Amino acid sequence: MRFVDEYRDTDAAQKLADAIASAVTRPWTIMEVCGGQTHTIVKYGIDRLLPDSVELVHGPGCPVCVTSLEMIDRAHAIASRPDVIFCSFGDMLRVPGSRGDLLQMKSHGGDVRVVYSPLDAVNLAAANPSKKVVFFAIGFETTAPPNAMAVFLARKRKLSNFSVLVSHVLVPPMITAILQAPGNRVQAFLGPGHVCTVMGTKEYEPIARRYKAPIVVTGFEPLDLLEGVYRTVQQLQAGRAEVENQYGRAVRDEGNPRSKQLIDDVFEVCDRKWRGVGLIPKSGYKLRHEYRDHDAERRFEVDAIETQESSLCISGQILKGLKKPHDCLAFGKECTPQTPLGATMVSAEGACAAYYAYGRHLDLEKAQGRPSLGLQLVGDR
């Protein structure tokens, strides 16, 4: 087990792996929700450290990957306007839309800028009053407070030239959709640590109860993940289905109340389409009516856009847990981080990028031994 040697605390990792192996008496399928967790699992070979009867399935927890093609195309339409400065997190620049990506748009003269923070985009609006500054507000609950603060500040500073293209997604409706899907095999979740730093753990309790699925809020370091799996397996073996917090170092049960209040002031819950997955009811945020003047979709009227996905890319099936990256014919061949066909290869947090970064395109034998998940989500296209 060469990968164990890379852990800082090899003894602790091996003890946890042994504890998991001795606790398990039957097969279990556990989904890690967060893309950061997927990266750690693949880099440190945590899936290979577990007994064969415990399968980790990679969840759709990468916001860059699940931002819908329609929304990417809307971003491109807005960014191509000469009167616009289009601001985005760096991860979004190379996400392929129907016709190219934001980086190509920049090389064709579009004013596309990577910003560190949405608050920097607000400052750009103040510094460029003759331009319309648009920020691409994507992300899970972790980026909702900064994005909400940007809109709040823009209104307060009367910056009418600032707007946001909002494509926020939410974790609890996503895991509910997975649990409700016909043929679902996921029995438990490693919950997303940093999302729960904002939102707390309470909103997961009804889901754990209703679907009898343990949810262990987990950090993203190797030992966190092993402990999260251990706690999950203990619950599964004992027939319990509770919310536990493995990541108490950063997560309080109530989350950050100030952040939750700001989110509630600026955003309201809406239906949201996820790339490769389809529509999930009440799974996103949009701006509240009071903030409509800062809504880029309204300002630029970009509703009627026809989309076209790559015919080779299977990122949709990967996001749903139906396939693993090395099941794709293009993986590591036509599709690499330098020439991505789909979003799961573009984003640093995407499952394909993780598999590629850690050389899993070079060893395919494991994939051939693994069954795919029979998972079909609602509103599939």
Added chain:
Amino acid sequence: MCLGIPGKVTETYREHDVLMGKVDFSGVGKRVCLEHVPEVRPGDYVLVHVGFALSRIDEEEANRVFEFLRQMNQLDELKAPSS
């Protein structure tokens, strides 16, 4: 973007009636909104998502997480320009 990056608060100030601060990420300085962690003082460590601090953490945890993110090549967002 999804993973918070720990940094050390070196200065706090108010701007447009919002609590802001300067945060040092192992040599890279950024302006960060501290409005949701109002208890922090210079010298404290915070977990920052895209220029916005979401929680206060202790120094040992901050150093460990930062080193881990460095190993995972998850610090790219700090290279983006700030204005």
